[in-house]
Amino acid sequence: MTVRPLDRVMMQMQSIILPLRLQVSREERLANEELKWVREQERITQEMATEREAQRGARRADDGARLHGPAGIDFRNIKALLPSMHLGDDILTFLLSFERCLELNNVDRSLWARLLPAK
Numbered sequence: 001m002t003v004r005p006l007d008r009v010m011m012q013m014q015s016i017i018l019p020l021r022l023q024v025s026r027e028e029r030l031a032n033e034e035l036k037w038v039r040e041q042e043r044i045t046q047e048m049a050t051e052r053e054a055q056r057g058a059r060r061a062d063d064g065a066r067l068h069g070p071a072g073i074d075f076r077n078i079k080a081l082l083p084s085m086h087l088g089d090d091i092l093t094f095l096l097s098f099e100r101c102l103e104l105n106n107v108d109r110s111l112w113a114r115l116l117p118a119k
Contacts, residue, residue, distance in 0.1 A: 075114070
């Protein structure tokens with residue numbers, strides 16, 4: 001049995017095409033695995049961010065209000081930093097110092113009145 005030239009060419013083409021198809025199949029499988037891994041990482045990151053937000057919302061100070069900021073400072077910690085006004089002190093200077101202290105500690109403006117001393 002003799003192999004015709006056309007059959008020989010077809011066999012040679014198949015010997016070239018088959019490894020290429022295998023390589024394409026491997027590359028597709030690797031790309032799909034990588035895509036699955038990236039999606040899983042995104043899902044985990046999203047879950048962690050959601051959990052952090054839930055924890056931030058759950059943290060509260062003893063009186064039910066929490067100050068905003070990187071460490072979520074308690075009222076009693078911030079009160080130690082506030083200026084005190086004595087008889088004869090300038091009210092404007094006191095209020096400017098008071099505001100500056102609260103701004104530096106990232107205290108929400110809606111909570112400032114709670115920290116203002118009564119006297």
